Amino acid sequence: MSGAAGFVADLEGRVALVTGASAGLGLASARALAARGARVALNSRGGARLEEARRLLAADGADVVAVAADLSEADAAAHLVGEVEGELGAVEVLVANSGGPPVKRAVDLDDADWAAAIDGTFLFVPRLCRAVLPSMLERGWGRVIAINSVSARQPIPGLALSNALRPAVLGYLKTLSREIAAHGVTVNAVLPGHTLTERQQELARAVAKETGQTPDEILAERAAGIPAQRIGSPAELAAAVCFLASPAASYVTGQFLAVDGGLLQGLL
Numbered sequence: 105m106s107g108a109a110g111f112v113a114d115l116e117g118r119v120a121l122v123t124g125a126s127a128g129l130g131l132a133s134a135r136a137l138a139a140r141g142a143r144v145a146l147n148s149r150g151g152a153r154l155e156e157a158r159r160l161l162a163a164d165g166a167d168v169v170a171v172a173a174d175l176s177e178a179d180a181a182a183h184l185v186g187e188v189e190g191e192l193g194a195v196e197v198l199v200a201n202s203g204g205p206p207v208k209r210a211v212d213l214d215d216a217d218w219a220a221a222i223d224g225t226f227l228f229v230p231r232l233c234r235a236v237l238p239s240m241l242e243r244g245w246g247r248v249i250a251i252n253s254v255s256a257r258q259p260i261p262g263l264a265l266s267n268a269l270r271p272a273v274l275g276y277l278k279t280l281s282r283e284i285a286a287h288g289v290t291v292n293a294v295l296p297g298h299t300l301t302e303r304q305q306e307l308a309r310a311v312a313k314e315t316g317q318t319p320d321e322i323l324a325e326r327a328a329g330i331p332a333q334r335i336g337s338p339a340e341l342a343a344a345v346c347f348l349a350s351p352a353a354s355y356v357t358g359q360f361l362a363v364d365g366g367l368l369q370g371l372l
């Protein structure tokens with residue numbers, strides 16, 4: 105069977121919730137999952153961009169709903185999942201994603217920075233998992249995929265909050281994956297390298313301000329430092345998300361897959 109754009113419809117009828125999905129990597133992941141037959145719930149803080157994303161997927165022919173929720177708020181994940189279950193049924197594939205933390209040096213961080221980042225970069229993942237896991241465990245099938253970052257393995261200068269909290273997410277996911285592996289639910293993460301989205305452009309603008317270069321020059325320098333010699337596309341990251349969501353990845357759990365054009369140098 106084949107779905108939109110000639111993709112294999114290996115997720116036909118599966119309910120997927122993709123958070124942080126009005127733009128960038130979340131939107132690309134949602135589109136790719138829908139192309140494989142998933143019924144998709146898109147989330148972001150809301151507004152015109154989220155509605156535009158919903159329309160885009162609907163125009164692709166997807167069965168799609170959009171639910172606004174700010175994942176940095178403590179009870180947002182539970183409410184979001186409740187609403188999605190009401191609209192589409194139990195969530196079978198969770199893609200846990202949100203906006204990245206601000207650019208800050210470690211020496212400049214105060215308690216308010218940490219508190220905001222712990223909610224927005226770390227806690228939203230366990231909160232989402234807590235909300236979707238009961239039905240996945242009951243059915244004996246589920247996929248949890250977090251969009252994390254290469255910063256978990258190789259700190260990025262100026263991104264102290266990301267460098268500290270992305271590894272915490274992976275520590276949580278690894279522990280969770282082992283606790284529930286026997287129940288048919290896999291837990292993995294993708295680690296994007298430099299991928300062309302609004303976030304990547306925002307980071308380039310922040311560096312450009314400091315160095316006096318243009319954002320395009322920063323992006324070109326970045327590309328030159330990647331073994332593949334280019335910035336990645338959101339669709340390339342989404343392809344890895346789809347693999348981890350697919351039946352083919354049924355024996356892959358507790359893994360963190362870098363999609364980075366060879367940027368990470370370490371063996372592990």
Ligand SMILES: NC(=O)c1ccc[n+]([C@@H]2O[C@H](COP(=O)([O-])OP(=O)(O)OC[C@H]3O[C@@H](n4cnc5c(N)ncnc54)[C@H](OP(=O)(O)O)[C@@H]3O)[C@@H](O)[C@H]2O)c1
Binds near residue numbers: 175302
């Ligand atoms: N792009 C890269 O090169 C790269 C590399 C490594 C890691 N990452 C990480 O991967 C994630 C996605 O990156 P991206 O480039 O796609 O980012 P992006 O272009 O900034 O998109 C972020 C998405 O998250 C949503 N969002 C932001 N805050 C939210 C909140 N509190 N609750 C719910 N939704 C929220 C945004 O929608 P609304 O504004 O509509 O809420 C948007 O849909 C980020 O955490 C980023 O740091 C990206």
